[in-house]
Amino acid sequence: MKHHRLDMHDPLMAKDADVFPRAVVAVTATSTSDTWEHAQHAHRKGQLMYTLRGIIHCEIEAGIWIVPPQCALWIPGGTFHAARGSGEAEVYCLLIDPGVACALPPRCCTLAVSGLLHELISKAVSFPQLYDEGGAQGRLINTLLDELAAAPIEALHLPMPKDPRLRRLADSLLAEPADKATLGQWAVRIGMSERSMTRLLLEELGLSFGRWRRQLHVILSLQRLAKGQSVQTVALDLGYENASGFITMFRKAVGQPPARYLADRAGAFSATPQAIALKEADPD
Structure with missing residues (x-):
């Protein structure tokens, strides 16, 4: 593009x-x-x-x-x-x-x-x-x-690690956010023990692997929803089986489902085509 x-x-x-x-x-x-x-x-x-x-x-x-x-x-x-x-x-x-x-x-x-x-x-x-x-x-x-x-x-910040092994993990998930590899599988990929990887993530980022990946999905989803993509499309692109699972994750992370979160932050947003698509997939 x-x-x-x-x-x-x-x-x-x-x-x-x-x-x-x-x-x-x-x-x-x-x-x-x-x-x-x-x-x-x-x-x-x-x-x-x-x-x-x-x-x-x-x-x-x-x-x-x-x-x-x-x-x-x-x-x-x-x-x-x-x-x-x-x-x-x-x-x-x-x-x-x-x-x-x-x-x-x-x-x-x-x-x-x-x-x-x-x-x-x-x-x-x-x-x-x-x-x-x-x-x-x-x-x-x-x-x-x-x-x-x-x-x-x-809370719209995605911290990035400085350790080169953890940075390789972060860059990989930024490129392929739908990758469902487990903590143990990622540890093998970047050449660390699972215990060392968990400890270093907490030291550098203050987040567990699961919370960091959830924050990544929130950030990527907001970018894509702003471009007019539907909740269903974003959910599948991020590796969720359906829109419901994605909405549950989003609500847990920010306290609101995606349509309401974006609508609250844009006065006329509810009149836009992407808002209508969001509302159809996210009735809450």
Whole structure:
């Protein structure tokens, strides 16, 4: 599939945001292509990527994050990352100076966006480039930063191991997520004892093999559902015998079935064709 770069309508995102004389730079980025990608890069300022439409997939050395609609990814300043999107994307981007980001998380994370935070970000992207820091616009930016600091963290992170044997396991399952090999079979494949593999997974990732694989399936399924694939298709592609088994896994991992989870994070999502397909396969 041909990949397309995200269209940045404001040149600040391309080169000037890090040195622009405002603590927070807010811009809108959109793409009408199916898929876009940005190579690995870093900013002096921290970056918040808030998804309105589409799904963002961001790779950082410590793991993989996804950002479904109505969630935001926080990337602290100086963190190298690569990003790509699935589906027609509309994203609000905030670049935040480290001097005003001290109350934000020190590590990458996915944040839930409340109705108030949505309105604050939406207003901020409409400000002129040189907004009045001492006036009403500056006060709104300060309120936005306070709301960001209080935003709950979503469990949409797939940690990646550093040990080369475990990384081979992770890369294999990313390439073939339907592989149903057992823990013992994987241990043989990567040249470890089952006990050592279990211990090292917990040390490096804080997760058992089963929980890590379940988190992988959640992340991959959200990417595919955002592209309009049906629950049934996604379930079979991930190695489940039927949609019911996949829905049970998804509900156990995130607390909601896939249709409701996505609908709650996209105001008009229920009117889209993929939502109708999801609802037919997932009546809860």
